[in-house]
Structures are given as C-alpha cells and as structure tokens.
Amino acid sequence: MAPRLVQRLGVPAEVLVRGARLYDPAAGLDLIADLHVRGGVIAAIGGDLDAPDAEVVDADSLTVLPAFVDPHVHLRTPGQEESEDLATGTAAAAAGGYGAILAMPNTDPVLDSVPLLEALFERGAEECVVPTGFVPAISIGLTGRQLTEMYALAERGAAGFTDDGRPVESAGLLRRAFQYVGPLGLPLALHEEDMTLSRGGAMHEGVVSAELGIGGYPAIAESAMVARDLRIARYEDGRIHLQHLSTRGSLEELAWARSVGIRVSAEATPHHLLLTDEAVRSLDANLKMNPPLASEDDRLALVEALRCGLVDCVATDHAPHASDLKEQPFEQAPNGVTGLETAFAALYTGLVEPGVVSLAVIVTAMTVAPAVAFGLEPPRLAVGASANLALWDLAADWTVRSAGFRSRSANSAFLGRRLRGRCLLTIAGGRVAHRLAAVGVSA
Ligand SMILES: [Zn+2]
Ligand SMILES: [Zn+2]
Known part of the structure; x- marks a missing residue:
C-alpha cells in the first residue's frame, strides 16, 4: 500500500532558475543550466530558456539540489x-x-x-x-x-x-x-x-x-x-x-x-x-x-x-x-x-x-x-518530474541563532555555530514553500 502525503493547496510554481549548478547525483546530473518550473512541474532544463510568464531567479554561482x-x-x-x-x-x-x-x-x-x-x-x-x-x-x-x-x-x-x-x-x-x-x-x-x-x-x-x-x-x-x-x-x-x-x-x-x-x-x-x-x-x-x-x-x-x-x-x-x-x-x-x-x-x-x-x-x-x-517518490531534477527542489548558496556563511528559526522552538544543538550553505528557495510538491527575502527575483 502506498503512503499518503498531504500538503495545503497553493498556486503551482512558475519559476525560471537561471544559470544555477543543477546537481542530482541519482540522476547523474551536474551541469550549469536554466531550469524552468511550469505549473509545478519541471518543464525544461537547458541553456538560455525562455519563460515569459515565470518569475526569473538569477542563480549565478548558486546550486539547485533535489528537495x-x-x-x-x-x-x-x-x-x-x-x-x-x-x-x-x-x-x-x-x-x-x-x-x-x-x-x-x-x-x-x-x-x-x-x-x-x-x-x-x-x-x-x-x-x-x-x-x-x-x-x-x-x-x-x-x-x-x-x-x-x-x-x-x-x-x-x-x-x-x-x-x-x-x-x-x-x-x-x-x-x-x-x-x-x-x-x-x-x-x-x-x-x-x-x-x-x-x-x-x-x-x-x-x-x-x-x-x-x-x-x-x-x-x-x-x-x-x-x-x-x-x-x-x-x-x-x-x-x-x-x-x-x-x-x-x-x-x-x-x-x-x-x-x-x-x-x-x-x-x-x-x-x-x-x-x-x-x-x-x-x-x-x-x-x-x-x-x-x-x-x-x-x-x-x-x-x-x-x-x-x-x-x-x-x-x-x-x-x-x-x-x-x-x-x-x-x-x-x-x-x-x-x-x-x-x-x-x-x-x-x-x-x-x-x-x-x-x-x-x-x-x-x-x-x-x-x-x-518508505516507499515515497524520490525527488528528481528531471524534465516531467514534479518540482521538488531547493536553491542553495553553498558559499554563504550564517550563524545559527534562536531568533532565526521558522520552527516554533529553538532547541538546536548548533546554536551559535557558523555554518556554510544557505537555502534560498524551496519548491515542494510543485509549490514555492520557502523563499529567503534576499533572493533576487525579477519578472
Ligand atoms: Zn524521534
Ligand atoms: Zn527515538
């Protein structure tokens, strides 16, 4: 029997990630390219994609990983x-x-x-x-x-x-x-x-x-x-x-x-x-x-x-x-x-x-x-797959602070530590689920 996952309704993501490193070891994918999410699905991966209706995220030197x-x-x-x-x-x-x-x-x-x-x-x-x-x-x-x-x-x-x-x-x-x-x-x-x-x-x-x-x-x-x-x-x-x-x-x-x-x-x-x-x-x-x-x-x-x-x-x-x-x-x-x-x-x-x-x-x-x-669909950076991915700045340093959590609690074992790698944008189940204010989005 198949596990059921639930998520609140939301607008399917329409996003063009431009110029990121796309890294999905299971798919054997490691290249710098554009990735277009249309209607919550990865519609295209390639160079110089055009997507007039999508939000464009300039992702030079950023990395897309499967969620x-x-x-x-x-x-x-x-x-x-x-x-x-x-x-x-x-x-x-x-x-x-x-x-x-x-x-x-x-x-x-x-x-x-x-x-x-x-x-x-x-x-x-x-x-x-x-x-x-x-x-x-x-x-x-x-x-x-x-x-x-x-x-x-x-x-x-x-x-x-x-x-x-x-x-x-x-x-x-x-x-x-x-x-x-x-x-x-x-x-x-x-x-x-x-x-x-x-x-x-x-x-x-x-x-x-x-x-x-x-x-x-x-x-x-x-x-x-x-x-x-x-x-x-x-x-x-x-x-x-x-x-x-x-x-x-x-x-x-x-x-x-x-x-x-x-x-x-x-x-x-x-x-x-x-x-x-x-x-x-x-x-x-x-x-x-x-x-x-x-x-x-x-x-x-x-x-x-x-x-x-x-x-x-x-x-x-x-x-x-x-x-x-x-x-x-x-x-x-x-x-x-x-x-x-x-x-x-x-x-x-x-x-x-x-x-x-x-x-x-x-x-x-x-x-x-x-x-x-657990019998779930593995997330993939592949054309036709539901968009389950996150955009990371792997060069960004940040300090773990209790005030910075989305969780209601702050009992982290890493409080006060300086970590590298910041998640800027997450698309989960085809919907934008997280966006750091700093992410540059142009229309
Ligand atoms: Zn437990
Ligand atoms: Zn336990």
Missing part, C-alpha cells in the same frame, strides 16, 4: 502545539530545503487509530507547507501491549509504523508486528533502546559522564536492542528501519545484517555525525537527546558508515521543545533537539567542505535513500 526527504520528524501535533504545529514544523522543513517529511506518532493523544490519522490528514491538507506523511504507532498508546490496527491504518495511507520515543520492549509483540506489516509492504521504524540498560542515564556512559557525575546511558543499550530486532526482522523476513543509530556496536550489527541480506535501512542524525559527549561538558540542555551524543570513536564509526553506504539515510529526529521545557537542569530537561533548518548546512560545513564525505553521499542520503526506505 530533501526527512523520515523522522516530531511535529508535536496534536497536543503539544506550544512546541510545534503542522504549519511551523513544515515551514521549518521548507527553510531547510526539505520537500517531504514523515511525522512521528508520540503526540498527545498518540497517533494510534484511523480517526486520528484521518484528522491529521485533514489538518495537514490545510496547514502543511511541504508534503507530509504520518507514521502511526506500532502499539496502542505506545504502551507496548497491543498492536494498532495496522491493516486499516495502512489502507488509509500510513507511511510505516513506529513507537519512536520508546523501544518496542516485547520481542513477541515486535514479531507479531512484523507478521502483520509484512504483507502491507511497509517498514517498521525502530527506536533502539534497552531501557533496563539506559534507565537513569542522561548522557552517554563514559569518561565524560563519570567526570560530570551524571548517570550514564551505555552504548550497549542501543546495540543490544539493534541485535535483537535485526534477528526478529530476519526471522520474519521483515522490512526494518533503524532510527538514529549512534554507536559503533550498532553499526557492527548493521554490517552483519547487510551481509546476510536482511531488508534494512538505517538513519543517522547530523548531531550524532558531528558532535560527541565532550560537548555535554557545557551542561547545555540543547545537547540532550535520546540516544545521547556518544564518544568520538562512535562518531567516527558513524561517519564512516555514512560514507560507505552502510548507513543509507540522514534523518533529523527534529524534536522541538518550548523554551521553558529546556530551561531546566541538564538531568531534568526533556530529550530532543530541532534539526530541520540546520541539517544540510551542518553536514556541508562539518563533513563535505573538509572533504570527509562527498556531496553526492550527503544528497543521496537526504533524498533517494529515505524515499526508497
């Missing part, structure tokens, strides 16, 4: 709109160059029933600036006791299932979930955490946690669960998507899974790819998330896994929290950081510019790979 796909976003709706809602969350996505996102079900109430899913589709069709899909819960109320009505939810357009925020503690329930979801062709997206190991931990267990005297969350809390769940997926021949991997041990399990042919996809977040538990010495609650920032050895393993394709997807795990929630001592503060508006620039600055990971790998992990993992 990104984020398989892991918390939109906090319904129930926690003081932190985010569908309009602000998708505006944040558009500002980060995203053209499609999938929302997690740990809302209040939990997205675990057909009426709630339909209510979100209805609301999304009025409020979502970029096409948005929803991933309902595996278990009712995220309690791990009883499976949701997976068939009925899939029929209505669920994009997969997850209990994210929590692991599926019962191996028996997870096995039954794979049995139900198998014929539906949808993945189970799993937050990997053995809570009997992580309980009481507020940061990665290691030298830094010992020095700070903060309860440790050991790396094996993740890798032990990854090992278990991969074996259940293998036994049931299920499609498994591993969320926000953060440790070397988990990556060793993933390598084994690929070697024996398990149908697995896996994501890494920009914060786990770029930061370590050393940063937690600041006791800044904006560096607290689950799983926690791990050791430099774990981070290097994660970067290498992304570089070689073992980890195929980048996801933000965008987890907004209203400022009063994060303004607590580190150990009491809630887990989670925002990420949609900084993801690409952080990775470009931290990994691409220094030559650690190629632009092709980053773009693929932010477009085709997550789309394929």
